[in-house]
Amino acid sequence: MSRPLPSDDELIPRLLAGDEAAYAQLVHAYHGLMIHLARAIVGDAFADEVAQEAWMAVLRALPRFERRSSLKTWILRIASNTAKSRLRHESRSVSLDAMLEDRPSLDPGRFRSDGHWAVPPPAWHADTPDDLLASRELRAVVDGAIEALPPMQRAALTLRDMQNLDMPTICKILEVSESNGRVLLHRARSRIQAAIDEYQQR
Amino acid sequence: MKIMPSCRDITEQASDYLEHALSPWQRTGFRLHLLMCLYCRRHMKHLRLTIATLHRLPEETAQDDSEEKQLEAVLQALREAPPQGQTGD
Numbered sequence: 001m002s003r004p005l006p007s008d009d010e011l012i013p014r015l016l017a018g019d020e021a022a023y024a025q026l027v028h029a030y031h032g033l034m035i036h037l038a039r040a041i042v043g044d045a046f047a048d049e050v051a052q053e054a055w056m057a058v059l060r061a062l063p064r065f066e067r068r069s070s071l072k073t074w075i076l077r078i079a080s081n082t083a084k085s086r087l088r089h090e091s092r093s094v095s096l097d098a099m100l101e102d103r104p105s106l107d108p109g110r111f112r113s114d115g116h117w118a119v120p121p122p123a124w125h126a127d128t129p130d131d132l133l134a135s136r137e138l139r140a141v142v143d144g145a146i147e148a149l150p151p152m153q154r155a156a157l158t159l160r161d162m163q164n165l166d167m168p169t170i171c172k173i174l175e176v177s178e179s180n181g182r183v184l185l186h187r188a189r190s191r192i193q194a195a196i197d198e199y200q201q202r
Numbered sequence: 203m204k205i206m207p208s209c210r211d212i213t214e215q216a217s218d219y220l221e222h223a224l225s226p227w228q229r230t231g232f233r234l235h236l237l238m239c240l241y242c243r244r245h246m247k248h249l250r251l252t253i254a255t256l257h258r259l260p261e262e263t264a265q266d267d268s269e270e271k272q273l274e275a276v277l278q279a280l281r282e283a284p285p286q287g288q289t290g291d
């Protein structure tokens with residue numbers, strides 16, 4: 001595994017001085033996360049390119065870094081913005097509004113008009129993640145559901161539930177308000193859960 | 203203000219509950235509802251299980267060597283980049 005990264009106070013002056021070893025440490029520390037983020041927003045095909053572009057942007061912008069956030073947050077925000085502009089470029093129909101689409105988490109047909117369950121959650125034949133992941137088919141269902149998420153939802157889900165970042169950091173990276181960030185996360189989780197529900201009823 | 207959230211409200215507020223983002227009032231209503239509603243308890247159990255499963259996905263995904271190659275490519279590009287402060291634009 002990679003060495004622990006020095007503190008921002010130690011690292012930033014070295015980066016500004018052009019210390020190559022410091023850059024190598026920085027890239028080693030955050031490149032994986034950056035790729036996951038880029039993949040979530042623009043998909044596999046462009047993730048590597050976006051990450052490379054983002055690192056170049058980091059290098060250019062570093063002298064102007066004002067340290068209003070941690071270096072990590074700042075770097076990942078640059079990656080997120082690079083990925084978003086790439087997404088807009090690749091599919092002109094995708095506006096940021098579409099990325100933040102507002103729909104109920106679950107199919108409204110699951111509830112009666114008074115808000116009670118009409119179609120209650122089915123029982124699952126699984127009690128642990130191991131049980132769920134034991135089925136290759138179910139694993140494919142989960143992967144497919146993640147794949148089908150709108151980009152910003154997938155980004156929130158990836159950073160929170162798969163990469164374990166905290167919500168305030170994620171909202172800064174994705175440049176959304178804390179409440180919008182939680183909405184993105186919840187929509188995403190709900191869709192994965194609904195996909196598993198559907199599978200369990202087969 | 204209504205005291206008890208509906209089942210639909212529970213499903214909408216579930217992540218806010220887990221992320222401790224509900225008001226104390228909402229949190230109380232949420233917990234009361236769960237006490238009384240088997241289906242919403244099940245729904246919450248499944249949500250927690252979904253999240254726990256998502257946590258496990260990165261380690262389940264096999265590591266390939268493309269990441270190492272990519273890292274090298276990035277470092278190479280950074281080495282070749284003009285020094286800071288001297289970028290012409």
Ligand SMILES: [Zn+2]
Binds near residue numbers: 239
């Ligand atoms: Zn209920």
